[in-house]
Amino acid sequence: MPTYRPDLGSIPRYVAGRPIEDVARELGIVSIDKLASNECPTEPFPEVIDAIARAGAGVNRYPDSAQSELTNSIAAHHGLDAEAVWVAAGSSEILRCTALSVGGPGTSAVFAHPSFVMYRIATLVAQSEPIGVPLDENFNHDLDAMLAAIRDDTTIVYLCNPNNPTGGIRSAKDVHAFIDAVHERVIVVVDEAYAEYVTDSSYGSMIAMATTRPNVLVARTFSKIYGLAGLRVGYGIGHPELINTVRVTQPPFAVTSPAQAAGLEALKQQERVSDRVASNAAGREFLVGELTRRGFQVAPTQANFVYFEPESDASGLFDALLHKGVIIRVLGAGVRVTVGTEPENQRFLDALDTVERS
Numbered sequence: 001m002p003t004y005r006p007d008l009g010s011i012p013r014y015v016a017g018r019p020i021e022d023v024a025r026e027l028g029i030v031s032i033d034k035l036a037s038n039e040c041p042t043e044p045f046p047e048v049i050d051a052i053a054r055a056g057a058g059v060n061r062y063p064d065s066a067q068s069e070l071t072n073s074i075a076a077h078h079g080l081d082a083e084a085v086w087v088a089a090g091s092s093e094i095l096r097c098t099a100l101s102v103g104g105p106g107t108s109a110v111f112a113h114p115s116f117v118m119y120r121i122a123t124l125v126a127q128s129e130p131i132g133v134p135l136d137e138n139f140n141h142d143l144d145a146m147l148a149a150i151r152d153d154t155t156i157v158y159l160c161n162p163n164n165p166t167g168g169i170r171s172a173k174d175v176h177a178f179i180d181a182v183h184e185r186v187i188v189v190v191d192e193a194y195a196e197y198v199t200d201s202s203y204g205s206m207i208a209m210a211t212t213r214p215n216v217l218v219a220r221t222f223s224k225i226y227g228l229a230g231l232r233v234g235y236g237i238g239h240p241e242l243i244n245t246v247r248v249t250q251p252p253f254a255v256t257s258p259a260q261a262a263g264l265e266a267l268k269q270q271e272r273v274s275d276r277v278a279s280n281a282a283g284r285e286f287l288v289g290e291l292t293r294r295g296f297q298v299a300p301t302q303a304n305f306v307y308f309e310p311e312s313d314a315s316g317l318f319d320a321l322l323h324k325g326v327i328i329r330v331l332g333a334g335v336r337v338t339v340g341t342e343p344e345n346q347r348f349l350d351a352l353d354t355v356e357r358s
């Protein structure tokens with residue numbers, strides 16, 4: 001028997017949304033809608049698909065390990081110096097590498113609960129102690145409680161804004177004040193995976209703050225609005241010194257050449273990204289309205305998903321919808337449903353009506 005780290009067995013495994021093919025095989029259902037993983041419901045832009053194909057022809061070579069072109073393009077997009085940008089195989093890699101850089105026995109990490117499960121997993125993989133702080137009664141980050149939870153041994157705090165799985169935001173003013181109140185020895189990771197979907201004017205990215213403070217890192221992804229979840233590409237923005245220090249934990253050639261090419265092309269399509277923001281906002285409003293009309297208490301959301309806690313058992317609702325060909329996610333006492341295309345949203349509601357009646 002190999003000699004494993006004794007704590008590995010107690011680290012929760014990341015549970016992904018069920019793949020369409022898997023459910024189709026198990027239940028023998030031909031048409032399935034997956035509203036489980038907060039993915040973009042439409043295909044990548046055609047120019048992006050072409051860029052992936054072109055890059056595919058060159059994959060006998062290693063990718064550019066410095067991801068120079070994509071880094072420069074992200075920097076230009078946000079009006080930053082390239083040194084402030086760190087490209088990775090999804091923002092999960094940014095989270096994991098950062099956790100490894102500040103973790104170790106005798107350290108702790110603070111995050112909201114429920115929030116993105118990778119904060120807990122990355123903390124435990126880094127052999128650090130997780131400190132989960134319950135959301136407030138509006139399903140939002142309780143920033144005062146999070147500040148109070150920071151201990152002398154805390155090295156990192158995660159803010160998920162908008163929060164996954166609930167979708168709520170904290171305003172730019174509140175997040176700014178929170179960062180001001182955290183000691184500079186603690187890294188504040190502001191995970192903005194769903195930032196592009198936000199339409200509430202009180203929201204603001206912490207990118208400007210990340211480049212001027214020594215301890216703030218913003219995590220962004222191409223997996224959501226840009227529709228590249230299957231390629232694994234995301235980025236961090238922070239002070240060059242922070243980025244230079246923590247990226248030592250990243251494997252070389254982490255971002256494949258098709259992923260780099262796709263990110264580069266996707267960034268050029270800002271007009272169509274705006275169309276996606278608008279259609280997501282319309283779908284989100286529709287789902288919130290229809291669920292509320294049916295008596296569900298939906299958490300305020302600015303993301304591409306909705307969260308509610310059904311009176312009946314959440315797992316039972318998940319199973320019943322699964323048998324109708326609609327995959328959602330159970331997270332704690334609630335369920336999270338990704339905003340899909342118009343027909344997908346309607347199919348979810350129709351399925352919900354049949355299972356709630358039965």
Ligand SMILES: Cc1ncc(COP(=O)(O)O)c(C=O)c1O
Nearest residue numbers: 090091092116164193221223234
């Ligand atoms: C809040 C949050 N951060 C990060 C990620 C990870 O995204 P990526 O695909 O870039 O690793 C997700 C994915 O669902 C997420 O919900």
